[in-house]
Amino acid sequence: MTQDSASIGERVRATRKLKGWTQGRLAREASVSISLVRAVEQGRSPASPAFVAATARALGEGVADLLDQPYPRTSRDEQNVHAGITHVRRELATYRIPPEDVPPRPIQDLAAEVARASQLRHSVKLGDLSGLLPGLLHDLRVAWYSTDGPEQERIFGLLAEAYAATSQVAYKLGYIDLASLAVDRYEWAAAQSGDQLAVLAGDYQRAGEMIGTADWSGAERFLESSRRRIESDLHREDPATLAMWGNLHLKSGLAAARAGRRDTADAHLAEAAETAERLGQDRDDYRLCFGPTNVDIWRVGLAVEMMDGTEAVKRSKAVKLPEGTPRERVGHHYIDLARGFLLHGDRQGAFSALQVAKRTAPTQTRYHPMVHETIRMLARQEARASETVRGFAAWCGITSLD
Structure with missing residues (x-):
């Protein structure tokens, strides 16, 4: 296998x-500026998630193809992290097939x-999670076939939660289509709950x-x-309902x-x-974190998505991450903050944020495409990439920084 x-x-x-397209044609089809296309292609500007999605859609490519995901596994540890994915795929395919005659x-x-x-x-322990899920999904399939009434509805609620975890582990490891399939399965199970x-x-x-x-416009209409519905x-001030309301606004x-509507x-x-x-x-209703801490994390992330690194850095100064904040959210915050520092022109701040992300959620950081983009930009913006930057890139599986 070759590295990234x-x-x-x-x-x-x-x-x-x-x-056979020119840069101008791509810019028109993707509704982005030609200067941005040139800058990204020449490695002078990082490719944001919005840019990747827009150009993939215009080019008729999958986002995973432009990101080259899933990334190659180059060590035994990485192979072990991905080992459960094949079995997860089988369980997603057989989700409605009657199981063998075993007691629930x-x-x-x-x-x-x-x-x-x-x-x-x-906690972003993706290897442990990908190993746990296949057997759990199987056992939940046995259970819903073996029950009815309120007990079956509860099983479907548990199955939905398991599918949500499945979608996240697949997405974070770069299996984007498999993550989408898990979302389909989640919707099916939730409807039965x-x-x-x-x-x-x-x-x-x-x-x-x-x-x-x-x-983006379709997502906004759908979320509205x-x-x-609630x-x-x-x-009624029901906490779970309020948390869902807030999360739907954050996603909007x-x-x-991403659409540029600040x-x-x-x-x-x-x-x-x-x-x-x-x-x-x-709170953590339906495993969707929501509350003052998560809103502050999103506050920084949305500034980054709007390509305003200075505002992101400014907002980050007010972020306090209490003990007990899920590592997934903390790691995501520092990945976003690294992008914000990069846009702000603070290379040392960007690299320091990446190091915090690595310490907090190493597997998530290693496989995150925006981490790869950020570390590439840091290397290119230095006259000679430092050993620490090169070492971080090698840890991510990146061998060429030219």
């Missing part, structure tokens, strides 16, 4: 040339194991799929319709930011912040 050597910009350029496990045991899967997801908020958590995930394919319930903010993104952020203030605490 080509940048996103180089892949965009190669794909564009294969289609007690529901309390299944609930405990689903909770463990979610804990592994939040009889839980409206679980269904809306599926809408949150579905909107993420739409945002990833540059359907989702919020209308708007009349907000006066991401769609607007005022709209800030308006959704303000709605989420007001909801977090009403809650007054961090």
Whole structure:
């Protein structure tokens, strides 16, 4: 296997040339500036998620193709992290096939194991999670075939939570299509659970799929319709409902930011912040973190998505991450902050943030495409890449920084 050597910009350029398109044609089709296309292809500007999604859609390519995901495994440890994916794929394919004639496990045991899967997801222990999920999905399939009524609905709720963890581990390891399939399975299980908020958590995930394919306006419309389903319930001050309302606004903010609609993104952020203030605490309903801490993390991330590194760095000064904040969220914050520092022109700040992300959530950091983009840019912007930058790049599996 070869390590990651080509940048996103180089892949965009190669794909564009294969289609016989000029840079101007790609810029028009993707609704981005020609100067941005040139800068990304030449390695002078990082490829943002919005740029990747827009150019992939214009070129008729998958986002995973432009990102070259999943990245090659170059060590035994990396091979072990990915080892469960083949078995996960099988379970997603056989999700409605009657299982062999085996007795179901007690529901309390299944609930405990689903909770463990979610804990592994939040702590970003992806190898352990990918190893746990195939057997758990199988056992949950046995259970829902063996029950009915309210007990079966509970099993479907547990199955939905397990599918959410499946989607996250697949996405973070770079299996984007498999992650999308897990979202499909989540929606199916949530619909059987009889839980409206679980269904809306599926809408949150579905909107993420739409945002990833540059359907930003469609995602905003979809999320607006989702919020209308619980708007009349907000006066009841039910914490789980409020948290879902806030999360749906945050996802709408991401769609607007990717589309370049800053005022709209800030308006959704303000709605989420007001909801977090009403809650007054961090929550983990349906394994979607929401509360003051997560809104602050999103506040920085949305500034980065709007390519305003200076604002992102400014906002980051107010972020306090309490003990107990999930490592997935902390790691994601520092990955975003590294991008913000880079846009702000603070290379040392960017590298320091990447180092914190690595210490906090190493596997997530190693496989995150924006980490790869950031470390490439740091190397290119130095007259001679430092040994520490080169070492970090090699740890990510990047061999060529030219």
